[in-house]
Amino acid sequence: MSELYIGLMSGTSVDSIDAVLVEFEGTSPLRTRILEAVGHPISPSMREAILALCAPGPSELDRAGQLDRQLGEAFADAVTTLLERTSIGPREVKAIGSHGQTVRHRPPGSVAVPFSMQLGDPNTIATLTGITTVADFRRRDMVLGGQGAPLMPAFHHAAFATGTDRAVVNIGGMANITELAAGGSIRGYDTGPGNALLDYWVELHQGQPFDRDGAWAASGRVHPELLERLMADPYFAAAPPKSTGRETFNPSWLERASVGLQLSPADVQATLSEVTAASVADAVSAFANGGELLICGGGARNLDLLERLQRRLPTWSIADTGKYGIDADWLEAVGFAWLAHQTLHGLPGNCPGVTGASRDTVLGGIYPA
Structure with missing residues (x-):
């Protein structure tokens, strides 16, 4: 049985939002087919705001809160643009897996209380797209003593x-x-x-x-x-x-x-x-x-x-x-679609041997449409 998922990714380079529509079938072997993909632009002003927030500065909470909503809207726009290029409607997509935009990553050993912060409000994405959204993939692994990265x-x-x-x-x-x-x-x-x-x-x-x-x-x-x-x-x-x-x-x-x-x-x-x-x-x-x-x-x-x-x-x-079999430009976005698939099926998404977490765990939170 095949299922459709959307993966969203904006990486450290902050150059665009990668959005992919993916069909998954089977598990071992996993069969993956990219149906459509777009690189959705991040405006210069938003990129400047993201990079500024990556470095400590004044009024960080206010800036982070506003940028969280704005990025959520930008991610939702990327999904809308993606689906407009297909004949597939929101109801046909099982879920969106959204990594968000990392603005601070403090793994174990770097601070007394490790944490990782990604912006791009999944409530906004789910509401504006009408598609269940899975997000916040790093922090469960970190609670279990892991680095929360890499996730792929x-x-x-x-x-x-x-x-x-x-x-x-x-x-x-x-x-x-x-x-x-x-x-x-x-x-x-x-x-x-x-x-x-x-x-x-x-x-x-x-x-x-x-x-x-x-x-x-x-x-x-x-x-x-x-x-x-x-x-x-x-x-x-x-x-x-x-x-x-x-x-x-x-x-x-x-x-x-x-x-x-x-x-x-x-x-x-x-x-x-x-x-x-x-x-x-x-x-x-x-x-x-x-x-x-x-x-x-x-x-x-x-x-x-x-x-x-x-x-x-x-x-x-x-x-x-x-x-x-998977285009190098879209691989990470496909990976976050796969992580959403794992979450909705109650399957682990982390690798303890990679992150150092104490055990396998389901990653992310689910935000219904």
Whole structure:
């Protein structure tokens, strides 16, 4: 029996809202078919508000409360736009799985009382779309002692596990790895920065929202001392489970590492690209000596970054997840549709071996239409 779900995702890069209409059939193997997908724009003023809220500042509660409603409306608009491109009505969709927009992630070890906060009011989404909405996927795992992230490894296992060594790497604003071992075990964690600092630096110096194909990074040269300073961050050497975000890897982190160095902007971009490649490659190499590496997220379109990964991982076959049936641009949104499916069926959505939670658990809260 097949069921229709919608997945909504806005990641650390804050570049758009990904909305996908997905048909799921079966469980093992899971058969996944994307029926429609849209990248719904986030207005410049809303993006500015989100990024401002990611850093501590005045009147945070008032700003967060208003942005929560506004993002809920934007997510609902994305669903409306998505369905308008199909002949499918709201009543035919079982549920929406909405990740929301992360504005603060404080995992265990970073603060005395860990928490994670995503905005995009699910009450607003459910009311405006007329579709049951499942949201707030991180916090149940954190109550059980987990990191609340990454959330995709259970879905990666359902979609891509084959009995051979495979790694799935999502390169969004941050990057994370899922290790699918030949023996069936699953492990995963955030490897460090993905595109967030690359996007910040190219926008600052080139006025572009992202470095298309990594062309600007490819025009520069890696600065050895800057690379050494950045890779010396203790996060990279920390053992999993671990998760991270803009709280750690942000412009101030780059500025501190750059003190006293003579740097051209293009060389900084090249070095930031090398940091992403090095941290991902270190994680992949620690998993296995070779196998299939599946890339998704915005980094799957960054040719410079992919070339750096291939140089560091010569024994791995690297391709984006589209080769394996799910478009790399939409994989995470599909994953949140799958998490909504798990929740409505009373099935666990976390991987304790990934997050460090004490047990499996159903994730998220259900907001009826």
